[in-house]
Amino acid sequence: MSSILTRRRFLIGATMTASALGLSGCDALVESDRTKSVLRIAEGLSMKTQRFLLGDNALAREFTEADLSPVFRANGTSMPDNPQYLDWMNRQFSTWKLEIGGLVEKPMQLSLADLKALPARTQITRHDCVEGWSAIGKWTGVPLGALLKTVGLKPEARYIVFHCADEYEKSLDGSGWYYESIDLVDAFHPQTILAHTMNGRDLEVAHGAPLRLRVERQLGYKQAKYLTRIEAVADLGRLYGGKGGFWEDRGYEWYAGI
């Protein structure tokens, strides 16, 4: 008796598996909201496990000059086309300013010269695109944690949001502007820097001039380019698509450690 039940159960399982595997209803299953919410369990599991094993300050591997990629592939926007950005660019970013605001005690604005005058960290790290390729570059910039200590986070601040000068997907409602967000663990991580220099030269436009984020324990799409404004927030739900980043709003994981 039990063997019949087992076999029947197996057959049901096998049929579900077969339909899940694209023999027929595959894409319908992929697109169902229930499937998506079940699959999202994995993201939480990966983040909790990695954070547990990492502690807050385990460092990403740092490489040597000999390991640098001969050509560092530029990805995403390589030339923002909004007039404001072009104006900054034509003036060598001398009129550009980084705004730090939101849930902070002392909002501030910093010019590129201000940022370059601050103590910097240099690190040779690997950039991993979600697509699968990697490139190694040398980054110099201001540790984000130091800046956040200067402006003073309010107690309710939980995430740091990075607003960018590139509209990666043209849209009427403004939902196509690039943005990213990280939590405070990553924001205060020693290797999390706002890089103004790459491979010993001013950051090129293709790589996010004048300033890009480096969060070294996560994938490439977290490394927001063309920064204009940093905002401390209590939750991510009210910004853009509500998932905490341009690619996150389009189905990718917010925790991009894997």
Add this chain to the structure above:
Amino acid sequence: MATIDAGAATGRTVIYRHSLLVRLSHWVNVLCMTVLLFSGLQIFNAHPALYWGQYGADNDPSFISTEAVEDGGKAKGLTHVGSLTFDTTGFLGVSDVDGEATARGFPEWLTIPSYQDLASGRRWHFFFAWLFVINGFIYLAYGLLSRHFRRDLLPARDELTPAHIGHEIVNHARLRFAKGPEARHYNTLQKLTYVAVIVLLLPLMILTGLTMSPGFNAVAPWLLDVFGGRQSARTIHFLTAFSLVAFVVLHVAMVILSGVFNNLRSMITGYYAIEQEDKK
């Protein structure tokens, strides 16, 4: 059915071969490895090129890649392996999507989802990777505690002699499968293959997978040294996946050739019928 009945008439014995936990973990594994393979090919399609070393992108030399090129107004799919180039139009590089030749690494009937969607492919891959790892740990713990490994999978010393192994290879090649008392246990080739999959290929998949994770690199930087870098790990991950595909093809072929009903029943209900030895 007929052969089984005939077997029963001549004194067939039925043994309890696979415990419930082995059966369950086997089928969970079938599900996981199937989804992992097809979602993995979806992920591969996002950047269909493999490199060796710490880094690797478009401007670096790859040693396996697929590519779509224009050839007389028609899309042609090329696959590069080292310095060799193969025309793989219709399968690799270029294949039909809604009747139209489209640039993509693996064709839509081999990816989850069928259309190009890296975000969904990743979500499927990581969910089933977790299930696979949890299932694997339960199986390993059971295998050690219940002595399943020692009793059923570890070859005895006399099974490892060249003569014995040579004898088994000849029997396999002639498709002569064990009967009588010998059929109560896995043969040596089976044991060695299963052990290689359990202790070598599957752990290699997990470790090379983890080596691609920038977060896990900070947890265990030594894995980068073991595999020679993230891009090497990605390549090994891909090649090991195809070793597992080869194993599954062989495994299913042997299941079919050595009695598909009996084998399937034993992995579903646990019971396996042993036929008497031929009277010589």
